[in-house]
Amino acid sequence: EKGGYDHFMLKEINEQPRSIADCMRGRLDAKNGRLVLGGLRDYMNKFQNAKRIIITACGTSWHAGLVAEYLFEEFARIPVEVEYASEFRYRNPVVGPEDFIIAISQSGETADTLAAIELAKSKGATIFGVCNVVGSSIARATHAGSYTHAGPEIGVASTKAFTAQISVLTMMALKLGYQRGTLSESRYMQLLSELETIPSKVERALKLNDKIQVIAEKYKDSRNFLYLGRGYNFPVALEGALKLKEISYIHAEGYPAAEMKHGPIALIDEEMPVVFIATKDSSYEKVVSNIQEVKARKGKIIAVVTEGDDTVKHMADYIIEIPDTEEAFVPLISVIPLQQLSYHIAVMRGCNVDQPRNLAKSVTVE
Ligand code: M6R
Numbered sequence: 001e002k003g004g005y006d007h008f009m010l011k012e013i014n015e016q017p018r019s020i021a022d023c024m025r026g027r028l029d030a031k032n033g034r035l036v037l038g039g040l041r042d043y044m045n046k047f048q049n050a051k052r053i054i055i056t057a058c059g060t061s062w063h064a065g066l067v068a069e070y071l072f073e074e075f076a077r078i079p080v081e082v083e084y085a086s087e088f089r090y091r092n093p094v095v096g097p098e099d100f101i102i103a104i105s106q107s108g109e110t111a112d113t114l115a116a117i118e119l120a121k122s123k124g125a126t127i128f129g130v131c132n133v134v135g136s137s138i139a140r141a142t143h144a145g146s147y148t149h150a151g152p153e154i155g156v157a158s159t160k161a162f163t164a165q166i167s168v169l170t171m172m173a174l175k176l177g178y179q180r181g182t183l184s185e186s187r188y189m190q191l192l193s194e195l196e197t198i199p200s201k202v203e204r205a206l207k208l209n210d211k212i213q214v215i216a217e218k219y220k221d222s223r224n225f226l227y228l229g230r231g232y233n234f235p236v237a238l239e240g241a242l243k244l245k246e247i248s249y250i251h252a253e254g255y256p257a258a259e260m261k262h263g264p265i266a267l268i269d270e271e272m273p274v275v276f277i278a279t280k281d282s283s284y285e286k287v288v289s290n291i292q293e294v295k296a297r298k299g300k301i302i303a304v305v306t307e308g309d310d311t312v313k314h315m316a317d318y319i320i321e322i323p324d325t326e327e328a329f330v331p332l333i334s335v336i337p338l339q340q341l342s343y344h345i346a347v348m349r350g351c352n353v354d355q356p357r358n359l360a361k362s363v364t365v366e
Pocket of ligand 1: 058059060061096104105106107108109110113156157159169242243246361362363
C-alpha cells in the first residue's frame with residue numbers, strides 16, 4: 001500500500017504534483033479566467049465584506065495559515081490574524097458576526113481546533129473549514145468549507161496535506177481579491193495561469209532528491225538546525241524546522257531571517273547548519289545579507305535558491321535550486337526540498353519516520 005516506497009511519508013512527498021493538481025481540478029480554469037470553490041459560493045458575500053479574517057489551526061496547518069495571512073493581505077487587503085487554536089480558545093478573544101474564521105485541519109479531528117470553532121460560532125462568527133478528511137468533525141462543525149482533496153495522509157508528518165491547504169487558501173485569496181477589486185483582471189489572469197503550472201514545477205523540484213540525500217548524509221549528526229526565511233518563506237522556515245524535529249528528533253528552530261540578530265545569531269558556530277530559503281523575491285537582497293552574517297560566523301549554509309541563482313552559490317556550502325514562480329506561490333515549491341531533507345535525515349538516523357515517538361496523527365485530546 002506504500003506504492004513501492006519505503007515509507008508513507010516518501011510516497012506522500014512524491015504524490016504532491018498530483019495532490020496539488022487534484023486540489024485544483026474542477027476549480028481552476030486559467031484559460032477562461034474561472035476559479036470556483038463550491039463551498040464558498042453561499043458565503044462569498046460574508047467573506048468579501050468581512051472586517052477581519054481569523055485563521056485558526058495547530059502545527060503544520062497553522063503554518064499553512066501563516067502563508068494565507070500573506071496571501072489574503074496582499075491580494076484582498078483584508079486584515080488577517082493567525083491564531084493557535086489552543087491559545088485562541090482560552091483567551092476570551094474579541095470575535096463577532098463581522099469576523100470570517102477559517103479553520104484549517106488535515107484530520108478534521110484536532111480537539112483544540114474544534115473547540116476554537118465552537119467558541120467563535122457561539123459568538124456569531126462565520127466559520128469556514130479547510131479540511132482533508134471528508135465528513136470529519138471539523139468539516140461538520142463549520143458553516144461551509146472546501147476540502148483539500150489530497151487523499152489519505154498516513155505519515156504522521158504532514159506533507160501533501162500542507163501543500164493542498166496552501167493551494168486551497170491561494171485560490172480563496174485570488175478569488176477574494178478579484179471579487180473585491182483589489183486584484184486587477186489582468187493580474188488575476190496572470191496569477192491563475194501561473195498557479196496552473198505549480199504541479200509541474202513541484203515535479204521538477206522533487207528531482208532534487210539525490211542532491212538532498214548528499215546534504216542529509218553530511219549533516220545528519222548535527223545536534224541543532226536553524227531554518228531562516230522572510231516573507232512568504234518565513235512560514236516555510238517554521239515548517240522545515242517542525243518536519244526535522246518531529247521525525248529526526250534533531251532540535252531545530254525556524255525564524256524570520258531578520259530576527260536572527262535579536263538572539264539566535266548567538267548560536268552560530270562551525271557546528272551549526274543553517275537552512276536559508278533565499279529565492280529571488282522582494283526580500284532576496286536582505287536574505288543574502290543574512291547569509292553573509294552567518295558565513296562570517298562560520299555557520300554551515302544550505303540554501304534553497306531560485307534556479308540560475310549566481311550569488312548565493314558562492315557563499316553557501318550547498319545550494320538547492322528550485323523552479324521560479326510568482327513570489328506568492330513559492331511556498332508550494334520551496335517546502336519540497338525541506339520535506340525531503342527531514343525525511344532522509346530521519347531515515348539515516350534510523351528513526352521511525354511514519355510514526356515518530358510521542359506523536360499521533362490526529363491530536364484528539366487537548
Ligand atoms: O489534523 P490537523 O491538521 O488539525 O493537525 C494539526 C497538527 O497536529 C499537525 O499538523 C502536526 O503538527 C503534524 N504532525 C505536523 O507534521
